[in-house]
Structures are given as structure tokens and as C-alpha cells.
Amino acid sequence: MISRQTVTHPFNRGDYVVGAPTPPRWAAACPPGTGPASLQAAVVEVAAGVLTELRSVAAAVHTDRDEVIRRTRDWWAGTSIGETDGEPATPDAVIVEVADEEQVAAVVRICRAHGLPLTVSAGRSNVLGAALPVFGGVVLDVCRLNRIVSFDAESMIVEVQAGMFGDLFEKELQEEHGVTTGHWPSAFAISTVGGWAACRGAGQLSTRYGKIEDMVVGLDVVLPDGTTASYGTYPRAAVGPDLRQLFIGSEGTLGVITRLRLRTHRLPEYARGLAYGFGTFAAGLDACREILQRGATPAVLRLYDGHESGTHFAEPGTNLLLIADEGDPALVEATMAVVEEVCGGRATTKLDGAAVLARWLDERMIVGKSGDGFAKGPGFVADTCEIAAPWSALQAIYDEVVAAVEAVPGTLRVSAHQSHAYTDGACLYFSLRGEVDRPRRREWYRAAWDAANEVLIRHGAAISHHHGVGLLRSPYVEPALGSGFGTLVAVKQALDPAGIMNPGKLGLPSPFGAVRD
Numbered sequence: 001m002i003s004r005q006t007v008t009h010p011f012n013r014g015d016y017v018v019g020a021p022t023p024p025r026w027a028a029a030c031p032p033g034t035g036p037a038s039l040q041a042a043v044v045e046v047a048a049g050v051l052t053e054l055r056s057v058a059a060a061v062h063t064d065r066d067e068v069i070r071r072t073r074d075w076w077a078g079t080s081i082g083e084t085d086g087e088p089a090t091p092d093a094v095i096v097e098v099a100d101e102e103q104v105a106a107v108v109r110i111c112r113a114h115g116l117p118l119t120v121s122a123g124r125s126n127v128l129g130a131a132l133p134v135f136g137g138v139v140l141d142v143c144r145l146n147r148i149v150s151f152d153a154e155s156m157i158v159e160v161q162a163g164m165f166g167d168l169f170e171k172e173l174q175e176e177h178g179v180t181t182g183h184w185p186s187a188f189a190i191s192t193v194g195g196w197a198a199c200r201g202a203g204q205l206s207t208r209y210g211k212i213e214d215m216v217v218g219l220d221v222v223l224p225d226g227t228t229a230s231y232g233t234y235p236r237a238a239v240g241p242d243l244r245q246l247f248i249g250s251e252g253t254l255g256v257i258t259r260l261r262l263r264t265h266r267l268p269e270y271a272r273g274l275a276y277g278f279g280t281f282a283a284g285l286d287a288c289r290e291i292l293q294r295g296a297t298p299a300v301l302r303l304y305d306g307h308e309s310g311t312h313f314a315e316p317g318t319n320l321l322l323i324a325d326e327g328d329p330a331l332v333e334a335t336m337a338v339v340e341e342v343c344g345g346r347a348t349t350k351l352d353g354a355a356v357l358a359r360w361l362d363e364r365m366i367v368g369k370s371g372d373g374f375a376k377g378p379g380f381v382a383d384t385c386e387i388a389a390p391w392s393a394l395q396a397i398y399d400e401v402v403a404a405v406e407a408v409p410g411t412l413r414v415s416a417h418q419s420h421a422y423t424d425g426a427c428l429y430f431s432l433r434g435e436v437d438r439p440r441r442r443e444w445y446r447a448a449w450d451a452a453n454e455v456l457i458r459h460g461a462a463i464s465h466h467h468g469v470g471l472l473r474s475p476y477v478e479p480a481l482g483s484g485f486g487t488l489v490a491v492k493q494a495l496d497p498a499g500i501m502n503p504g505k506l507g508l509p510s511p512f513g514a515v516r517d
């Protein structure tokens with residue numbers, strides 16, 4: 001029911017581009033700027049002879065400056081800060097569109113031969129500058145790799161090309177095969193299947209269906225030397241380390257994902273929702289932990305703090321917990337029985353679950369909600385920061401992140417909800433808003449992120465649960481991974497010794513120099 005509703009209910013009230021990247025909202029009032037690049041320093045130019053080579057193997061090549069600016073804009077706040085002041089993020093690059101796996105491999109080989117940076121670009125819905133060509137070179141647009149290749153009905157495994165957008169993918173899956181992946185990121189219609197895997201994303205129903213890394217049965221990758229490798233066609237394996245996981249979350253730094261095999265689930269016919277109010281965020285977290293640790297896995301388990309309970313549900317005096325599940329009625333009812341037992345003894349109020357679920361279903365795919373309720377002056381900046389940590393650290397992290405970012409001059413308000421839960425911990429999804437003198441926007445922005453990450457690294461939290469790293473979080477990766485960071489650098493060095501794949505990202509050293517942010 002919830003999975004089915006996601007396809008029948010218009011994404012963002014229908015306000016998006018079908019089958020191609022949707023520009024961020026600010027772009028409508030912002031023609032390409034003529035000022036200096038805000039996020040490029042030293043760029044690698046693509047020589048005329050190389051352009052001819054690229055044109056001979058690819059579906060299309062674009063070099064016009066305005067077109068490059070439009071075709072590299074993403075949903076990151078850091079991009080919008082420069083662009084809305086007339087300073088485009090990354091105007092100097094060549095956009096190369098590819099239509100099949102052979103074209104991907106041919107373009108990678110050309111970049112390898114000429115030592116050109118190569119940045120994969122898909123839906124461009126990332127919120128971290130992950131697909132920006134910060135050193136110029138080639139942007140490899142994979143959006144034409146856009147079809148379901150096959151469906152194994154007995155095993156319920158779908159094989160899909162990486163550039164297919166989520167709404168078209170799920171519509172075909174549901175209507176032709178009666179199944180769903182259950183993967184519902186809030187940007188599902190403006191992002192691609194390959195982008196989900198490249199960023200290690202999570203959908204709103206992940207407590208039931210898992211994150212994308214739990215869904216990938218296998219994937220094909222064009223490696224930085226231009227060869228293609230295929231990883232996995234089986235449910236589980238004990239044949240050395242799981243090499244599929246190396247590429248899930250690699251954000252285009254280790255290769256180009258061209259094809260994925262994903263497990264699917266029968267399309268549920270039945271769903272039910274419950275909602276409760278808690279006196280404190282801590283009491284709500286405790287209920288979530290107890291539900292998971294008793295073995296229940298409701299598809300939706302979202303706890304909103306006082307501020308967000310007000311803005312999202314008009315229930316400002318409480319910490320609202322929404323629980324919903326879909327699937328076989330016997331399993332859903334068993335899950336709900338556990339929820340009612342746990343929450344009955346802890347919540348201060350029982351709310352109208354059906355009404356709260358209906359409201360959430362109606363609004364959950366509307367983009368840009370973190371700024372709701374704030375007057376957006378010229379110096380207003382809003383962003384989101386999703387992290388994961390054990391239950392034993394979550395409340396302290398909530399308190400300390402809110403306090404640390406609110407202590408940064410210019411911060412208006414920090415709030416959070418718990419959005420994805422596990423037996424051992426959960427994801428907290430913070431919304432940060434600031435209002436400063438317009439020229440100080442980038443300064444406030446970095447100070448706010450520095451403040452949040454100091455807390456997260458001190459507590460040993462995952463600094464991202466599902467958005468990834470990109471440019472934004474690159475400075476925090478080495479301290480966050482600690483003694484494990486050297487392994488990541490060694491893997492990069494082994495697979496991409498020339499360092500051409502998405503340089504400047506994931507906190508990895510870049511042979512092309514230092515990044516700007």
C-alpha cells in the first residue's frame with residue numbers, strides 16, 4: 001500500500017522533470033552566472049583532439065559554458081551559495097553523454113589515456129557537490145542508460161541499467177511484474193538507481209526493506225582502466241570479501257556502475273499506521289529501541305522532535321512517533337501488537353494513527369521542507385545532516401549537535417527526527433538553518449558543519465547515514481575513519497592509480513591539487 005502509493009501519488013505534486021535531472025529550485029530564477037568559478041581552482045582542459053575522440057565514441061558532447069553550468073548544477077547548498085551570486089560552481093568541463101555500456105568503457109579509456117579527470121553524473125540530486133567536476137575534465141552523463149534489462153520472476157531479481165530514474169523504474173516494476181524494491185528515498189523520482197548505489201542511499205521504508213546495500217544482488221562496473229567487471233548474482237556468498245560492497249558508496253571514485261541486479265518484494269496490499277506523542281525525545285527514542293530489539297521491523301518508524309512535530313504535523317507540544325507497516329496482514333498486525341505494547345506504557349498521548357499516516361503519505365515526497373516555517377531572507381541557508389550511531393550515544397549526540405550548531409553565530413534553529421532504525425542504533429536526520437549577511441553564507445555554512453562534525457567524530461558516529469560524502473564531508477572523512485582511512489586510500493590507489501575518477505571527493509588525496517569549498 002505505501003509502496004504502491006508512492007508511484008500513484010504525484011512526486012513533489014508533479015513538479016519535476018520526468019526521465020532527466022530536475023534542476024534545484026533556486027535555478028529557475030538564476031541564469032548561468034558570468035563571474036569566476038566558485039568551486040573550481042586549477043582545471044584540466046580537454047584538448048581539441050581529445051574532443052574529437054570523445055565525439056567519435058559517445059552519444060553527445062557538450063562544451064558550451066552555459067550548458068555546462070546548467071548540466072552540472074546539483075541540490076547542494078554549497079553549490080547554490082556561489083551560483084545565486086553569479087559565480088557558477090564548475091563552469092569549465094566537457095559533458096559527455098553515453099547511451100550504452102560500450103560507450104562508457106570507451107570514454108573511460110580515453111580519459112585514462114590522457115590523464116583527464118572523469119566525474120560520473122546521473123540525477124544530480126545529491127546534496128554534497130558529489131558530481132561536480134571540480135578539476136574540469138570530463139563529466140560522464142549516464143542518464144541514457146535507462147531501461148530494465150530483465151526480470152527473473154522466480155527469484156524476484158530485476159536487472160536494470162544504472163541511469164534509470166526511480167519513478168520510471170518502480171512504475172514498470174509494479175505495473176509489469178507486481179513487485180517493488182521497497183526503496184523510497186525522498187528524492188526517488190529525481191535520482192537514479194545507480195546514484196542510489198553510488199551514494200549508499202536509504203529509503204523511507206528501510207526499517208523493513210533495508211538500505212540499498214541490502215538490496216543489491218550484483219552490479220557491473222567499468223573500472224578506471226576501461227575494463228568491465230561483474231560482481232555477484234547470488235543471495236549470499238563466502239568467496240572472500242564482498243566486492244559488491246566496495247562499489248556501493250564509492251561515489252564514482254572507483255569506477256562507473258553500469259548495471260545493477262536488485263532483489264524485489266511482492267507488492268503489498270495491506271498497510272496500517274499508528275502514532276503516539278512522547279513527553280521527551282529521549283522517551284521516544286527509547287520506544288523505538290524497544291520496538292526494534294523486540295524483533296519488530298515496521299517499515300516506517302519516524303520520531304520527530306518538538307520543533308518538527310509542529311512544522312510537519314501541527315503537534316508542537318510533543319515528540320511525535322509515526323509507525324506504519326505494509327505487507328502480509330498477519331505480519332503487519334503482529335508488528336502493530338508489539339508497537340502498541342511498547343508505546344502504551346511510554347507515550348503521553350495516543351494520536352489518530354490513520355490521520356497522521358495520511359498526512360505523512362501526502363507530504364513525504366515534497367522537496368525542500370527543511371526551510372519550512374522560516375522567513376527566507378537573502379542570507380538564509382538551510383541544509384540537512386543525517387548520521388547514525390548506537391542507541392547508547394544517540395540522545396547525547398542529539399543534544400550536543402543542536403547545542404554546537406546553535407552556538408554558531410547566525411544559526412536560527414537546529415531540529416531533528418529519527419528516520420531509520422536498527423536493533424543497535426538509528427539515524428538522526430538534522431535540519432540546520434542559518435541567516436547571515438549574504439556575503440557570509442559560506443562562512444556560516446562551513447562553521448555549522450564543522451561544529452556538528454566535531455560532535456559526531458568525538459562520539460564515533462557515522463558522519464553520514466545515507467547522503468554520502470561528496471565535497472561537503474571530504475574534510476571529515478580521515479578523522480571519522482581513523483585507522484581505517486589508510487585502507488580506503490590503498491583501495492583507491494590500487495584501482496585508480498592515476499586518480500582520474502571523481503577527484504577531490506570522498507576525502508581522498510587528489511593528484512590534481514587541493515579542492516575549494
Ligand SMILES: Cc1cc2nc3c(=O)[nH]c(=O)nc-3n(C[C@H](O)[C@H](O)[C@H](O)COP(=O)(O)OP(=O)(O)OC[C@H]3O[C@@H](n4cnc5c(N)ncnc54)[C@H](O)[C@@H]3O)c2cc1C
Pocket residue numbers: 074075119120121122123124125126127130131142162163184185186187190191192193194195196197198199200201202203204251252253255256257258367368466467468502
Ligand atoms: C529533496 C531531496 C531528498 C533526498 N532524500 C534522500 C533520501 O531520502 N535518501 C537518500 O539516500 N538520499 C536522498 N537524497 C540524496 C540523493 O537523492 C541521493 O544521494 C541519490 O542517490 C543520488 O542519485 P543521483 O542519480 O541523483 O546521483 P548524482 O547526484 O548524479 O551523483 C551522486 C554521486 O554518485 C556518483 N554516481 C552517480 N551515478 C553513478 C554511477 N552510475 N556509477 C558511479 N558513480 C555514480 C556521482 O559521481 C556522484 O558522486 C535526497 C536529495 C534531495 C535533493
